[in-house]
Amino acid sequence: MKFLLSLLLSAAVIAVTAQNSQSHYVLFDSDSHEISASAEAGLLDALSQLAYIRSLRIEAHTDADGSDAYNEALAQRRLNSVESLLADKGYTVTQKGAHGEDSPIADNETEDGKQQNRRVLVRFEGDRELLTMEDIYEEMMPNMQSHCIDNTKDTVLVAKSGTVMFIPAYSFKxxxxxxxxxxxxxxxxxxxxxxxxxxxxxxxxxxxxSGGTVYLEAYLNGERISGELEKDMTIYFPTNRTEDDMLAFSSEEGGDEMNWVPTGESFELIPLKYINDSFNVEFKKTNRMHCRLFFCKIRRALRLRGKESNSTYIETRSYGDGYVLDSAFYDYDQKKIDAAYALGERMAKLNRDVSAMYAGNVRNMQFINCDRFPETPVSPVEVICAADAPANVRALVPSVNGMMQGNNMFGNPTFLLPSDRRIVYVSIIIQDNESYLAIQEASEEREINLNYEKLTPTQIKYKLKGLKL
Known part of the structure; x- marks a missing residue:
């Protein structure tokens, strides 16, 4: 009797199957794929019990009413409804399946049994404990892009978001x-x-x-390559801005917080129109006109490959979300032209508003920052966090693509910010092993009171990525 009671309780409550693994049923009305408000609230409450969701699997089912084909389609609609709800709340489904009436968990001869069979099973695994602010940012950190570079060739690399890098041959020691x-x-x-x-x-x-930042690491056979590059690497950041006094900054070593310091190098503003107008340059070795379109170069390369010629060719290889161009350039400086072609192709695919590039030469790895000191009058703003926990606070100024960071370990943070600009304040706190997010917009106010909403790190990541700035 005790065993039966335990089994019934497990079925009713949907017990935890392991320390960091849980299951939850979303139940549906007959012949419906609409999620009720109570079912949505129950699912989100179950998901919020874990700080991180590492894997999320959904399986959709129906009762036995209707034909097999109809029930398979109904199960798919239910699966789509749950997956869409999860996506709206910042969760990514890692595995899914629609099974129709094939896997009942109760008797289809009774109304109660049919109700239990009209279900989507949500199984998820993750971490229960949230310990530090670093845990939250580790969850939000975007994945590293990876590109394979032939160190014996000049390389033009176009990264996922449009950053272009010209890396000369034998740059890596x-x-x-x-x-x-x-x-x-x-x-x-x-x-x-x-x-x-x-x-x-x-x-x-x-x-x-800021005009853009890129973080770089290099490895050979799994071993990290340390130190500076042997040659100047040219970085091109896409932009639609017109400032011509951008400088190179690097992150200062030491201390608990990042601080940017000028390196003495500058970034040149290069309008794309200027580069597009320069295509009357002739090859010095062949006296042929430069290909106007990027893919013209590829076609020419295919024709020349295998022939004895003083001309060169270009190979392209895809790696992850970017692509690499391996090029043997001619005597004159063609870097800006080739980078403009590559950038134009990438920006067209991304549908981004880009009218120019910031171009600068660097040799250091890790963080490379293209910034300037804006000529904007500032005044102090105090941010009242209104929480009994340390807060990570950022003040965002979209009009100048700038952001300041503060914390309230020893009182509410104060920022020096433009007094006539739109400012968006974003703060994250950890309290009672739960994470909270506050987002508030202001312009003229010099004292800001933040109001927090309890969200998991996954939900915080989703909300910040959807922030309209």
Whole structure:
């Protein structure tokens, strides 16, 4: 009797199957795929019990009423409804299936049994404990892009969001030139990228205007390559801005918070129109006109390959979300032209508003930042966090693509911010092992009171990525 009672309780409550694994049923009305308000609330409450959702599987079912074909289609509609709800709340389904009436868990001869069979089973695994702010940002951190670089060739690399890099041959100081260099990178071209990467644009308390940031690491056969590059690498950040006084910044070593310091190098503003107008350049070795379109170069390469010629060719290889162009360039400086072609192709696919590039030469790896000191009058703003927990606070100024960071470990943070600009305040706190997010927009106010909403790190990530700036 005790065993039967335990079994019934397990079925009614949907017990935890392991320490960090749970299951939940979403039940539906007859011949319906609409999720009721109570079913939605129950599912979201179950998901919120875990801080991180590492895997999420959904399986859709029906009762035995109707034909097999109809029930398979109905199960698919129910699966789509649950998956859409999860996506709206920031969750990603990792595995799914629609099974129709094939797998009942109760008797289809009774109304109660049919109700139990009209279900979508949601199984999820993750971590129950949320310990530090670093845990939240680890969840939000975008994945590294990975690109294979032939160190014996000049390379033009176009990353996922449109950053272009020209890497001369033999830039990496290694003895082995037979295996490719794995270049790993993350891009932060806008404020939402910077937030999910736990960054800001401050230099000794002064807000910077950002033209873009890229983080780079290089590996050979799994071993990280340290030190500076042997040659200048040219970085091109896509932009629609017109500032011509951008500088290169690097992250200052030491301390608990990132601080950007100028390196002494500058970034040149290169309008794409200027580059597009320069295609009357002739090849010095062949006296042939430069291909106007990017794919013309590929076609020409295919015709020339295998023939004895002083001309060169270009190979393209796809790696992840970007692509690599391996090129043997001619004597004159063609880097800007080839980078413009590559950038134009990428931006057309991304449908981004890009009118120019910031181009600069660097040799350091890790963070490479293109910033400037904006000429904008500032005044202090105090942010009242109204929480009994340390808060990570950021003040975003979209008009100058700038963001300051503060915390309230020893009182409410105060920022020096433009007094005539739209400002969006974003704050994350951890309290009683739960994470909370506050987003508030203001412009003229000099004292801001934040109101927090309890969200899981996955939901925080989704909400920040959808922030309209």
């Amino acid at each position: 290694v003895d082995n030139h037979d295996d490719c260099i794995e270049l790993r990178l993350r891009e932060a071209l806008d404020l939402t990228d910077m937030m999910t990467m736990n960054m800001h644009t401050g230099s000794d308390g002064t807000m910077l205007e």
